[in-house]
Structures are given as structure tokens and as C-alpha cells.
Amino acid sequence: MRSASKGKSSMKLTALAAALAGFLTSLVGPVHADVTHVAVAANFTEPAKEIAALFKQKTGHEAVLIFGASGAFYTQITHGAPFEVFLSADAERPKMAVDNGYAVADTLFTYAIGRLVLWSRVVDVTNGEAALKAGNFQKLSIANPVAAPYGTAAVETMKSLGVYDALKPKIVQGNSIAQAFQFVDTRNAELGFVALAQLHGVSEGTRWEVPLKLHSPIFQDAVLLKTGANSEASKAFLAFLKGPEARAIIAKFGYVLELS
Amino acid sequence: MLGMPDEIWVPIRLTIELATISTLSLLVVATPLAWWLARSKAWFKEAAAAIVSLPMVLPPTVLGFYLLIALGPDGPGGLIASLWGGRTLAFTFTGLVIGSILSSMPFVVQPIRNAFAAVGDRPLEVASTLRASPTRAFWTVALPLASPGLLTGAVLGFAHTVGEFGVILMIGGNIPGRTRVMSTAIFDFVETMRWREANLLAGGMVAFAFAVILAMILLEKRFTRVGA
Numbered sequence: 001m002r003s004a005s006k007g008k009s010s011m012k013l014t015a016l017a018a019a020l021a022g023f024l025t026s027l028v029g030p031v032h033a034d035v036t037h038v039a040v041a042a043n044f045t046e047p048a049k050e051i052a053a054l055f056k057q058k059t060g061h062e063a064v065l066i067f068g069a070s071g072a073f074y075t076q077i078t079h080g081a082p083f084e085v086f087l088s089a090d091a092e093r094p095k096m097a098v099d100n101g102y103a104v105a106d107t108l109f110t111y112a113i114g115r116l117v118l119w120s121r122v123v124d125v126t127n128g129e130a131a132l133k134a135g136n137f138q139k140l141s142i143a144n145p146v147a148a149p150y151g152t153a154a155v156e157t158m159k160s161l162g163v164y165d166a167l168k169p170k171i172v173q174g175n176s177i178a179q180a181f182q183f184v185d186t187r188n189a190e191l192g193f194v195a196l197a198q199l200h201g202v203s204e205g206t207r208w209e210v211p212l213k214l215h216s217p218i219f220q221d222a223v224l225l226k227t228g229a230n231s232e233a234s235k236a237f238l239a240f241l242k243g244p245e246a247r248a249i250i251a252k253f254g255y256v257l258e259l260s
Numbered sequence: 261m262l263g264m265p266d267e268i269w270v271p272i273r274l275t276i277e278l279a280t281i282s283t284l285s286l287l288v289v290a291t292p293l294a295w296w297l298a299r300s301k302a303w304f305k306e307a308a309a310a311i312v313s314l315p316m317v318l319p320p321t322v323l324g325f326y327l328l329i330a331l332g333p334d335g336p337g338g339l340i341a342s343l344w345g346g347r348t349l350a351f352t353f354t355g356l357v358i359g360s361i362l363s364s365m366p367f368v369v370q371p372i373r374n375a376f377a378a379v380g381d382r383p384l385e386v387a388s389t390l391r392a393s394p395t396r397a398f399w400t401v402a403l404p405l406a407s408p409g410l411l412t413g414a415v416l417g418f419a420h421t422v423g424e425f426g427v428i429l430m431i432g433g434n435i436p437g438r439t440r441v442m443s444t445a446i447f448d449f450v451e452t453m454r455w456r457e458a459n460l461l462a463g464g465m466v467a468f469a470f471a472v473i474l475a476m477i478l479l480e481k482r483f484t485r486v487g488a
Contacts, residue, residue, distance in 0.1 A: 069451065071451050071452055071453075072451045074453075075450060075451060075453055122333075138346065138347055139347070139348070139351055139433070141433070144434065144448070144451070146448075146451075146452040147448070147451045147452055171435075172351045172433030172434070172435060173433055173434040173435070174433070174434075175429065175434070175447075175451075182328075183350075183433065186328055186329060186332050186334075186350075187332060187333045187334065187347075187348075188328065188331070188332045188333070188347075188348045188350040188351065189348075189351075189433075190347070
């Protein structure tokens, strides 16, 4: 009886020692596999998942992905959000993060150039320009143009075509490009501007790829945040994102890699 | 008003409109429902009460998700909208009213039901011996006696609608002057780093919530004193 309880307590002690050792190693720094938290612009959701899976397979590091609107992420980052890497849907916010001391300057690079698409499950938008000019619909869904770069590009496109003022009363805004997509997908809005990557593997409806000349290019920049300056996994993730395997995935989802 | 820009003032006005219309509709729907729940002896009564109370427990996203489908072209909302040539009730003020009614329902039904239950059988029996018809007894006896409960329900319903956020974010589409209410406008201002505007609206909300809760406490005190 006595020896049994003694055995139990020594077992507890061993477990405690192991836990302590684990804690200390984590303080010293990761030796092997590590975790990085990546804030990913909503339009890049699907490619980011594929890239993270391949990244884990190749390096053993785990990339935890958090999806949302770039504007919301920037606000969160300036308020101490626990992200180490920021994949924005624009170039402006990563640069702001660098300028205001939240990110590491020399890690900034363009990982993709976004493509905007007009998509509908109700009306025929194969000729998007004509469909927008005809205006035979009640609701047009876009991402919030102030918080989401694809929303800004959508507004620019309508302005280039000279239809913005006419269509303005029909616009409904999703909080991110994901919600803009969802409004069209549920057919609550007849059509909407979404990211080409969101339509990867989607066969429903008709689509019109917005010519690049109609809006300023959607440079999507990545940056290492100060919180991840000493994180191996975070640096490795950014390096992997620049590599050929990740770029193949990015191209597959319809992003442009370089402006010709 | 007071030199406030439209983007501040319009969401405030819209919120008050939404809360007023929702509260009035809620009183019309919730009062008979609460009466039935308080008086009925049907076996499925408590099941019905549970259904009414669901929005109290469910996250607003659940309601928002189902509403987005139900209000859309494939759901009953699309059918109703087609009466005036629309396709969907999402992104409309009507849609927001429907969402608010559903999500605020338990906060209105509960106090009214309790008030009707507290009236009990006795006053109604007395009214009936005085040859009052059941309808007349309801209007002249039960309803006045339950009025503190109705007032509590109305205040709670109004306040809850003002505080509604998740459902509106999911079905509103953020249209200025139509579906962009205070709570979603605050969210928008915060996302776009416009702290000053966010502060104005959020501070107003805090003051409003304080006033509502204080009023509730004072009302309750007054009524219990009168009752005692």
C-alpha cells in the first residue's frame, strides 16, 4: 500500500519533470517542428490551405491559418494580434505595418497578383461589361471597398466602365470577399465581384474575368510580422511561399505571378 | 442633427426605426402567444415555449445563416419579395425586421407570459361572473393587470433589437440608409480604423444601455411598491 502510493508520487514527479523540461525547451527556442500563425486574406483561403499542407509535409512545421478581411487584420495586428505572418490582399497594409513598426522591412514581397471576376448564378455575365451596363438585376455584391482590396478593385472597375453611379443603389457589401461570394452563391444577390481563386473548382453560373486594365493591379503582399521575427517556422513559411511549389499552386488558382 | 455627419446620424435613425417597428410588431405577435403559453393546457405548450426561446441560446450566426437561406430566392422570403417584384428579403429593411423579431422574441414573450401567469384565474373568473365575455375580460382585466410585463417586454425587445449585430451582419449587406445600423456601422468604423466615429457611436450605445437598464430597475421598483 505504502510502496504503491510512493510509486504513484514518483510517477507524478517524473511527469512534472518532463513537463518542465518541455516548457524550458520551448523557452530556449524550437529545435524541430514549430508552429506559425498566418493571417490570410480571405481571397487566398483555398491556395493557402494547399500551401500549408505541402509546407507541413516538406518541413514538418505547422502553419495555422486565420482567414479574414485584410483591413480587419491590419487593425488587429496594430493591437497585438498573435499572428506571425501577414498575407494581405493588398500592398498598402503590409507596407503600413512596416512603416509603423509592426513588421520586418526586408521580408516584404508580392506573393500573388489577384484577378477579379464578375460571377452570377442567375443572369448571364459572360459579357460582363454589357451585363453591368444593362443593369438588369437588383443586387450586386462586392466586398467592403474600404476594408477589402477586391472591393476597391470592384468599385474602380465600375468607375472605369462608367456604371458606378448607376449601379451604386444596387450594391450590397460583404464584410470580406468571402461574404461577397456567399451572397452570390446563395443567389441573394444576382451577381457579384469575387476573386478568381474562389471560383476554382466551381462550375455553376457564368463568369467574366475583369480585364486587368480596368482597375489598378491587386498586388497581394506578404510580410513577416515583428512577433515572428525569431520564429523559424514563420521565416520558413515565407521562404516556402516564394518557392516553385507554392508558386505552382498560386498560379493554379488563377493568380498572376508577374505583370508582363 | 447637432452637426453630426450623415454616416453617424443615418445609422442612429435607422436603428431607432428598426427597433421601434420590431418592438411594435413583437407586442402584436408576442402578446397572444404569451397569453396562450400562460393559459393553455396543451401538452405541446412547453415545447412551443422552448422553440420561442431558442434564439436566447443559439449564436446569432445560426439564425443569420438560416435567415440568409430562408429570406433568399429559394426560401419563403423570395416568395414574399416577389409580391412586389423583389427576389430576396435579404439586404432589405423588411428582412432586418423579420430577423429582429425572431431574435428578440424570447425577451418579449417571457416577461409577458410571466405577467399573465401572475394575474391568475381569479380576476378572470370574477369578470365572467359579472358577465364579461372572455374577449372583454382579456382587454379590460387581464391586459391592464399584466401591463408591467408588457412594458418590460417592450423595453427589453427594443433594447435587444438595438443591440442586434450578428444576424444583421449576415443578412444586411451593409447598405447605408437601409441596412447599416449602429452596431454594424461601429464594426465598419473599427475595421477601417476610424476610431473617432466608432467612439461616437459606441459611447452612445453604452449610455443608451445604461439608461435602459436603470429605467428597468426603477420601473420594477415602482411596480412592486404599487403592488405591495
